[in-house]
Amino acid sequence: MEETTSIDSASFADRQQACRPFVLRGLCADWPAVQAAGKGWPIFAQWLKERASGATGEAFHGSPDIGGRYYYDDALSGFNFERETLALCALIDRVSARAAGGSGDSWYMGSLPADTFLPGFAADHPMPVIDMSVAPRIWVGNASDVACHYDMFDNLACVVAGRRRFTLYPPECIHDLYVGPVDFTMAGQPVAMAAAAPPGDPRYPRFAKAAAKAHSITLHPGDALYLPKTWWHQVEALDPSNVLVNYWWDAHAAGPDSPYAAMMLAMITIADRPPAERAAWDAMFDHYVFRSAGHPLAHLPEEKHGLLGPVKQNYGRIRALVMQMLRNI
Numbered sequence: 001m002e003e004t005t006s007i008d009s010a011s012f013a014d015r016q017q018a019c020r021p022f023v024l025r026g027l028c029a030d031w032p033a034v035q036a037a038g039k040g041w042p043i044f045a046q047w048l049k050e051r052a053s054g055a056t057g058e059a060f061h062g063s064p065d066i067g068g069r070y071y072y073d074d075a076l077s078g079f080n081f082e083r084e085t086l087a088l089c090a091l092i093d094r095v096s097a098r099a100a101g102g103s104g105d106s107w108y109m110g111s112l113p114a115d116t117f118l119p120g121f122a123a124d125h126p127m128p129v130i131d132m133s134v135a136p137r138i139w140v141g142n143a144s145d146v147a148c149h150y151d152m153f154d155n156l157a158c159v160v161a162g163r164r165r166f167t168l169y170p171p172e173c174i175h176d177l178y179v180g181p182v183d184f185t186m187a188g189q190p191v192a193m194a195a196a197a198p199p200g201d202p203r204y205p206r207f208a209k210a211a212a213k214a215h216s217i218t219l220h221p222g223d224a225l226y227l228p229k230t231w232w233h234q235v236e237a238l239d240p241s242n243v244l245v246n247y248w249w250d251a252h253a254a255g256p257d258s259p260y261a262a263m264m265l266a267m268i269t270i271a272d273r274p275p276a277e278r279a280a281w282d283a284m285f286d287h288y289v290f291r292s293a294g295h296p297l298a299h300l301p302e303e304k305h306g307l308l309g310p311v312k313q314n315y316g317r318i319r320a321l322v323m324q325m326l327r328n329i
Helices: 009-016 032-037 041-051 088-101 171-176 207-211 259-270 275-290 311-328
Strands: 022-024 056-062 082-087 106-113 136-141 144-149 154-161 164-169 215-219 224-227 232-237 242-249
Touching: 009 224, 032 041, 032 154, 032 242, 041 088, 056 088, 082 088, 088 106, 088 136, 106 144, 154 164, 164 224, 171 207, 171 232, 215 224, 259 275
Parallel strands: none
Antiparallel strands: 022 224, 056 082, 056 106, 106 136, 136 242, 144 232, 154 224, 154 242, 164 215, 164 232
């Protein structure tokens, strides 16, 4: 895993082109929050509470026997934790009580918009390597193990308090991760069920191939990890109390539509066709979308490329054509 201790916005943007994770040691070490966290959890908890609004959000609440591992129940018909609506201050009190006692229920709140829950945080904690319009989100909890999943956005994860261990799998491992349902999930994204199973679990014989490609990185307060979209990641908060700040954005979007939406539409139109026809559409997608052999109209002058010209210039026309097709179905 590549690591760096110094980077500017231009270099950061260049590295994103490779769509590979990299670690930025000490990227946010000078943040006021990181400095406050360095004085110990009780002081930092008070620091957070003094800045928190009264906004409420969804908290995960787990009993002692799950050990902070939020997952499905044994029957895969529900989950092994409960959900509760809490204000951030109330959540911090529960995290503090568990951290001080060393046992008892565990608590976790994630993806809280900083502008809503900690007003002024973004202004006091600038992130110069990405566009300032990308808003931070806050994650607070006890020691926890969040199931392996992927995001549909690029992710910059910054550790503020406690240590975080990320175990990463590249996108091509998807077949060997034994991914769970897409419409029955803990927090919106499907999870890699094999990554949560005991080593050598006979239900997942192909997982060994994915495990051979895994990367494990431990981040300390002040460190950050850039994680491209579609990279699978299991996230373990290693200390009794932990805080992380992250930023989500789509670094290469031509418009508001997501690749995931395109994949779902492709699934209902192609997935159940005969294998030979799927292979034909595979060739079509590779030619027009993935372009492994280059631009599909490279043999013609650019002025003859029409809708296959630069996507950002033709986005509106292509989208209008797709919407017309959908309306006529």
